[in-house]
Amino acid sequence: MSLLKVAGLGKAFGGVKAVDGIHFELAAGELLALIGPNGAGKSTTFNMVNGQLPADSGSILLNGQELVGRKPRDIWRMGVGRTFQIAETFASLSVVENVQMALLSVDDRLFSFWRNASDHKRDEALDLLAQVGMRAQADRPCSELAYGDVKRVELAIAMANSPKLLLMDEPTAGMAPKERNDLMALTKQLVVDRGMAVLFTEHSMDVVFAYADRMIVLARGRLIAEGKPLELRDHPKVQEVYFGSGKTFEKNQAAERVAPTPVESVA
Known part of the structure; x- marks a missing residue:
């Protein structure tokens, strides 16, 4: 049974169709990669699922509930989390306080200024940090962390509302x-553990091939292919629009090879 069902989703800016009637589904326990060249409509799709952009047409169902027309905060409360391309944390706060701020928001107490964040659900925040391997650095300021560790903290923050669906840009x-x-192996494990x-x-196609259960490919706002990553490796249309003439997935991977650690597939 699908957790997320997107049908006929469309968005135009002026006369340009950024997303043109796309359809896809996503099941619990699954990682779905959304790929395509610049301008394909990936970010616009993300922002419509998240409620940051209103859809012009179509439907986005989460467990049968319509997301189109809802505000981002309402969608977040329905169990949709998100991380961003550039990690968003409060640099002046400690690692654990960043997670506690997210937990305050879950409890609708973010603007209770008389209550110190350090007093709120510290144990729960520490547990979330343990899940992303950051428990030992809980009391360090975020400003002192390496970028990879900041991304782990952001992931812990995204887990604060116990999301059914996590969007990762x-x-x-x-x-x-x-x-x-390391980050994608951790994400894969969280998918398995939390369902x-x-x-x-x-x-990075090495990441897609190593960790995605399926992928969908957009080009000029339209969905041109979907399936398991290895099945689409040699898809002529995907090769053409994603890499252009003379380029292939193999050449792209060779340029950024990382030899990822094997991870069990999600059933």
Whole structure:
């Protein structure tokens, strides 16, 4: 049974159709990669699922509930989490306080200024940090962390509302090869442990081939292919629109090879 069902989704800016009637589904316990060249409509699709952009047409169902027309905060409360291409944390706060701020928001107490964040659900925040391998750095300021560790903290923050669906926009952007592998292996394990679904955009094809259960490919706002990554490796249309003449998935992977650690597939 599908957790997320997107049907006939469309969005235009002026006379340009950024997303043109796309359809796809995503099941719990699955990682789905959304790929395509620049301008394909990936970010616009993400922003419509998240409620940051209103859809012009179509439907986005989460467990049968319509998301189109809802505000981002309402969608977040329905169990949709998100991480961003550039990690968003409060640099002046400690690692654990960043997670506690997210837990305050879950409890609708973010603007209770008389209550110190350090007093709120510290144990729960520490547990979330333990899940992403950051428990030992809980009391360090975020400003002191390496970028890969900041991305782990952002992932813990995204887990604060116990999401059924997690949206990850270019999760490994700006990361070294080992950091990319570590973060996606961690994400895969969280999917297995929590039974949630992940929709992610990604330019690094080594990450897609190593960790995505399926992928969908957009070009000029339209869905041109979907299936298991290895099945689409030699798809002529995908090769053409994603890499252009003379380029292949294999050449792209060779340029950024990381030899990812094997991870069991999600059933």
